[in-house]
Amino acid sequence: MSNYTAIREWADEKTADKTRIVVGLGTCGIAAGGNKILDAVEKTLANNDAIKADVVSVGCIGICYKEPLLDIEIPGKPRLSYGSVTARDTKEILENIFLNNKYEHKKALAVIGDETFEGIPSWKEIPFFAPQERRVLRNCGFIDPEKIEEYIANDGYAGLSRALVEMTPAEVIDETLDAGLRGRGGAGFPAGRKWSIAADNIHTYKEKNPNSDAFGYVICNADEGDPGAFMNRSVLEGDPHSVIEGMTIAGYAIGATYGYIYCRAEYPLAIERLKLAIDQAREKNLLGKNILGTEFSFEIKLKEGAGAFVCGEETALIASIEGLRGMPMPRPPYPAQAGLWEVPTIINNVETLNNIPVILAKGAEVWAEKGTEKSKGTKTFALTGKVENTGLIEVELGMSLREVIYDIGGGIPDGKEFKAAQTGGPSGGCLPASMLDLTIDYEALAKAGSIMGSGGLVIMDTSTCMVDVARYFLTFTQSESCGKCVPCRLGTKRMLEILTRITEGKGKIEDIALLEELAPSIRDSSLCGLGQSAPNPVLTTLKYFREEYEAHILDGHCPAGQCKALITYTIDEVDCTGCTLCAISCPVDAISGAKKELHIIDTDICTRCDTCRQVCNFDAVLIDGNLL
Amino acid sequence: MINLKIDNKKVEVPEGSTVLDAARAANVYIPTLCDDPLLEPFGACRMCIVEIKGHRGLPTSCSTPATEEMEVTTFSPNIEVNRRTTMNLMLSDHPLDCQHCVANMKCDLQYVAGYVGVREQPYEGETRSYEKDRSNPFYVRDLEKCILCGKCVRACDELQGRQAISFGYRGFESKITTPFDLPMWDSTCESCGRCVDVCPTAALYDKSAEKNGLAMEETRTTCPYCGVGCGLILETRNGKIIGVRGDRENSVNEGHTCVKGRYGWEYVQHEDRVKKPLVRRYLLEGGSKPKSKEESDENPLWDWVETSWEEALNITAESLHRIKEENGSDSIGIMTSAKCLNEENYLMNKFARQVVGTNSIDHCARL
Ligand SMILES: Cc1cc2nc3c(=O)[nH]c(=O)nc-3n(C[C@H](O)[C@H](O)[C@H](O)COP(=O)(O)O)c2cc1C
Ligand code: SF4
Ligand code: SF4
Ligand code: SF4
Ligand code: FES
Numbered sequence: 005m006s007n008y009t010a011i012r013e014w015a016d017e018k019t020a021d022k023t024r025i026v027v028g029l030g031t032c033g034i035a036a037g038g039n040k041i042l043d044a045v046e047k048t049l050a051n052n053d054a055i056k057a058d059v060v061s062v063g064c065i066g067i068c069y070k071e072p073l074l075d076i077e078i079p080g081k082p083r084l085s086y087g088s089v090t091a092r093d094t095k096e097i098l099e100n101i102f103l104n105n106k107y108e109h110k111k112a113l114a115v116i117g118d119e120t121f122e123g124i125p126s127w128k129e130i131p132f133f134a135p136q137e138r139r140v141l142r143n144c145g146f147i148d149p150e151k152i153e154e155y156i157a158n159d160g161y162a163g164l165s166r167a168l169v170e171m172t173p174a175e176v177i178d179e180t181l182d183a184g185l186r187g188r189g190g191a192g193f194p195a196g197r198k199w200s201i202a203a204d205n206i207h208t209y210k211e212k213n214p215n216s217d218a219f220g221y222v223i224c225n226a227d228e229g230d231p232g233a234f235m236n237r238s239v240l241e242g243d244p245h246s247v248i249e250g251m252t253i254a255g256y257a258i259g260a261t262y263g264y265i266y267c268r269a270e271y272p273l274a275i276e277r278l279k280l281a282i283d284q285a286r287e288k289n290l291l292g293k294n295i296l297g298t299e300f301s302f303e304i305k306l307k308e309g310a311g312a313f314v315c316g317e318e319t320a321l322i323a324s325i326e327g328l329r330g331m332p333m334p335r336p337p338y339p340a341q342a343g344l345w346e347v348p349t350i351i352n353n354v355e356t357l358n359n360i361p362v363i364l365a366k367g368a369e370v371w372a373e374k375g376t377e378k379s380k381g382t383k384t385f386a387l388t389g390k391v392e393n394t395g396l397i398e399v400e401l402g403m404s405l406r407e408v409i410y411d412i413g414g415g416i417p418d419g420k421e422f423k424a425a426q427t428g429g430p431s432g433g434c435l436p437a438s439m440l441d442l443t444i445d446y447e448a449l450a451k452a453g454s455i456m457g458s459g460g461l462v463i464m465d466t467s468t469c470m471v472d473v474a475r476y477f478l479t480f481t482q483s484e485s486c487g488k489c490v491p492c493r494l495g496t497k498r499m500l501e502i503l504t505r506i507t508e509g510k511g512k513i514e515d516i517a518l519l520e521e522l523a524p525s526i527r528d529s530s531l532c533g534l535g536q537s538a539p540n541p542v543l544t545t546l547k548y549f550r551e552e553y554e555a556h557i558l559d560g561h562c563p564a565g566q567c568k569a570l571i572t573y574t575i576d577e578v579d580c581t582g583c584t585l586c587a588i589s590c591p592v593d594a595i596s597g598a599k600k601e602l603h604i605i606d607t608d609i610c611t612r613c614d615t616c617r618q619v620c621n622f623d624a625v626l627i628d629g630n631l632l
Numbered sequence: 633m634i635n636l637k638i639d640n641k642k643v644e645v646p647e648g649s650t651v652l653d654a655a656r657a658a659n660v661y662i663p664t665l666c667d668d669p670l671l672e673p674f675g676a677c678r679m680c681i682v683e684i685k686g687h688r689g690l691p692t693s694c695s696t697p698a699t700e701e702m703e704v705t706t707f708s709p710n711i712e713v714n715r716r717t718t719m720n721l722m723l724s725d726h727p728l729d730c731q732h733c734v735a736n737m738k739c740d741l742q743y744v745a746g747y748v749g750v751r752e753q754p755y756e757g758e759t760r761s762y763e764k765d766r767s768n769p770f771y772v773r774d775l776e777k778c779i780l781c782g783k784c785v786r787a788c789d790e791l792q793g794r795q796a797i798s799f800g801y802r803g804f805e806s807k808i809t810t811p812f813d814l815p816m817w818d819s820t821c822e823s824c825g826r827c828v829d830v831c832p833t834a835a836l837y838d839k840s841a842e843k844n845g846l847a848m849e850e851t852r853t854t855c856p857y858c859g860v861g862c863g864l865i866l867e868t869r870n871g872k873i874i875g876v877r878g879d880r881e882n883s884v885n886e887g888h889t890c891v892k893g894r895y896g897w898e899y900v901q902h903e904d905r906v907k908k909p910l911v912r913r914y915l916l917e918g919g920s921k922p923k924s925k926e927e928s929d930e931n932p933l934w935d936w937v938e939t940s941w942e943e944a945l946n947i948t949a950e951s952l953h954r955i956k957e958e959n960g961s962d963s964i965g966i967m968t969s970a971k972c973l974n975e976e977n978y979l980m981n982k983f984a985r986q987v988v989g990t991n992s993i994d995h996c997a998r999l
Pocket of ligand 2: 484488492530533536
């Protein structure tokens with residue numbers, strides 16, 4: 005019996021036929037009050053001896069807008085999920101199920117899994133889940149991330165076992181190459197190719213430095229600095245072992261003996277779970293010396309990030325681990341040639357590494373069934389902004405933006421219209437409605453002037469001003485620029501000043517030409533990806549929403565009604581009932597009018613704070629003559 | 633050796649050379665502001681961009697290793713446009729007071745801006761404003777003139793090994809600073825001046841430069857302070873030293889100096905400096921040595937008087953002879969100086985043991 009079979013049997017036994025009460029305690033679940041639900045579960049159990057179940061906390065299943073989530077798993081029955089539950093709901097649901105054998109409840113959300121249940125829809129019928137393909141998120145929300153047996157019982161470490169026992173390192177690289185897995189951290193570089201370059205360099209390095217402490221490093225990039233992105237966090241919190249297994253396989257493939265996880269310090273829960281997972285893996289001989297009884301040894305260390313976006317850039321990340329300021333260095337040399345402490349190093353994103361165990365366990369061919377010709381597999385996105393359903397989603401690459409926004413996202417709320425989608429975080433581009441049928445894959449997004457990035461997806465409706473959006477993203481990139489190179493440090497500053505000027509109504513028509521001169525030059529002359537991609541929001545909004553820039557400059561008008569300097573508030577003669585609420589609420593006393601008579605805003609005094617519009621019960625306050 | 637082509641010129645350079653090294657070897661000018669042959673490549677100023685066949689974008693020549701059969705182009709409309717934009721950006725946050733600047737006519741930024749040919753300032757906006765840091769006695773730090781090339785940081789780290797300064801803050805607020813943003817004088821700076829030496833602008837300059845214009849003559853010499861023998865270049869104007877810098881061509885120090893070599897030169901032209909041998913008057917004119925301090929203060933025989941080298945050496949030799957005869961060799965002790973060369977100290981050693989016959993010889997560096 006191989007070492008793995010024994011571990012697997014142990015895990016299966018430990019997890020078999022358990023009644024489980026599952027509470028979502030990812031950061032989203034905690035934020036929505038998941039801990040109160042956990043308390044309510046424990047209280048209910050304490051008060052009812054008849055209810056016998058394991059209480060399990062899991063990571064994010066993705067449907068963040070329905071947190072807190074409470075799931076019940078009873079052997080022989082499908083797993084039932086209840087959403088937006090309160091402490092009172094929790095007590096009711098548990099007592100209904102365990103004492104009265106009654107499963108329906110107004111908060112019943114779905115049956116999770118392939119089975120069906122009378123009266124509760126299958127999760128595949130829920131529009132949010134239906135088009136999704138859960139591969140990266142295979143375990144998130146399903147297993148208890150703090151119990152290694154749950155990971156193992158779900159095929160965890162099977163890929164590592166196959167790699168170590170049945171394959172040579174070169175075969176592992178070939179399998180990764182065959183799968184066509186591309187890096188999920190931004191640039192989409194084929195993982196297998198990176199590994200094979202590193203493996204060659206490690207070989208040479210070993211010959212030249214036979215007495216070195218380390219011949220190669222595997223770094224997991226868990227810095228996730230894009231504002232609004234939380235794909236990697238969810239994986240780290242919900243399925244930490246998948247990353248550890250991926251790193252260990254990568255280490256075997258390239259001949260490295262050490263790994264580093266560079267994790268954002270702002271992810272305390274992820275860090276805690278990673279530490280625990282590393283200890284557990286070591287205890288089960290899945291990490292450390294002579295893994296699974298083979299010759300291969302591998303150690304993983306955790307390094308907390310320094311809180312800078314630029315530290316996600318690979319050379320800056322390496323500097324940061326080395327204890328230096330996180331500042332990018334010119335490449336070559338690439339990390340695969342001379343990386344951490346000048347030793348050949350690969351850096352892969354959390355999600356890239358999370359895919360590796362599946363490729364090894366199921367084989368490249370099965371893995372590569374999903375996706376497009378050049379963009380294989382699935383990709384997670386943090387879907388946020390003006391969509392009905394926000395949350396963590398995973399889709400097959402090649403799906404259209406429209407499907408993501410309207411099917412999974414449930415469309416635009418408040419009856420408004422879609423205006424733009426920003427992919428790739430602050431360094432991505434804004435894509436207009438005419439591109440809704442664009443497929444989400446590396447090539448198509450790049451062609452449209454945006455990037456896949458690590459999976460940020462912000463949806464904007466017609467009330468969003470595109471000049472202001474560009475300004476917002478530039479504020480971020482400018483303040484996160486490491487300051488090293490001129491085009492980025494000063495170029496983003498000057499672009500930001502120009503954009504600010506335009507949104508303040510002080511723009512000149514030459515400003516558009518200046519932006520068009522600066523943006524490509526910053527893109528082409530900057531040292532690292534931060535500066536090279538910082539102009540993307542400007543370039544794409546200029547390309548797809550140029551008339552909005554012109555309206556600001558030439559007409560002194562912000563079409564979205566967002567730029568305070570360019571809008572006027574008025575009160576509609578017909579709709580105003582003279583209720584006086586606006587006049588009472590206005591902080592600067594700009595509104596006058598007698599009771600039951602039309603009220604009037606003095607635009608000289610008005611600071612455009614929007615209070616009146618928000619308090620008016622009759623939709624009588626207009627911006628630039630329109631109801632927004 | 634690596635063979636490559638720079639603007640179609642064939643050139644051969646040793647392994648480990650950069651594209652910039654190769655261009656220099658081929659006598660092709662590429663503007664640079666953050667490169668220094670003595671420092672590790674950094675890639676910050678983006679002036680040295682080139683096009684390389686088969687490479688994407690505009691790699692920086694200072695950081696790109698030269699490889700066999702590379703074909704490099706240093707001049708193209710694309711390079712020019714991007715370099716000009718970068719230079720315009722750099723100057724959009726740089727005081728344009730060249731005529732009043734201590735670096736006038738020796739400023740690399742001025743030269744490269746001239747090469748690029750900037751004629752207008754299209755990107756007006758906020759400029760940084762900082763107080764000058766005058767806390768160090770020898771040099772001034774004027775961050776408004778700093779282009780953040782990082783040379784000073786690398787010089788302090790890689791050459792002086794001191795790491796007194798580094799980049800701090802982010803974005804537009806980025807600046808070179810000390811730990812905790814303290815004044816230079818409160819940092820670990822040793823005032824070696826290497827940072828001042830490499831700074832391409834007047835963001836770092838010697839205080840002595842404030843009072844003087846350009847040096848008109850330069851003289852290679854050896855530092856008189858210790859036996860290491862660092863090469864110095866004296867910058868003079870009308871026969872007076874106005875500045876000193878380390879000699880990069882000198883293999884002993886490759887341009888490096890300590891604070892004394894670089895900044896301790898005022899004594900050279902100080903009025904108190906002794907330029908001829910002095911002896912006590914009684915030794916020249918006869919009479920006896922005063923017995924006590926009180927007695928000597930008033931005694932004109934105790935005054936110093938100028939004399940010739942011959943006279944002074946004769947008096948010394950005679951005295952040594954006499955003392956040796958009267959009291960024996962061991963009554964004589966010899967002190968030598970760190971300012972002497974190794975060879976000179978060796979000779980003194982021989983002189984003490986073989987000529988005078990004493991083992992009592994020591995050196996000021998041991999005090
Ligand atoms: C400014 C900047 C920030 C980045 N941040 C991240 C990040 O947070 N996480 C990440 O995986 N990659 C990030 N990257 C990309 C990494 O440099 C690197 O390409 C990636 O980690 C490689 O892994 P992959 O091949 O698996 O995608 C960033 C790049 C830049 C330029
Ligand atoms: S592009 Fe920006 S973040 Fe990157 S090295 Fe240059 S200044 Fe730093
Ligand atoms: S004078 Fe010398 S020690 Fe001081 S900061 Fe400059 S290089 Fe460093
Ligand atoms: S002070 Fe001088 S050497 Fe240092 S970064 Fe600024 S310009 Fe460069
Ligand atoms: S000299 Fe190459 S980037 Fe500055």
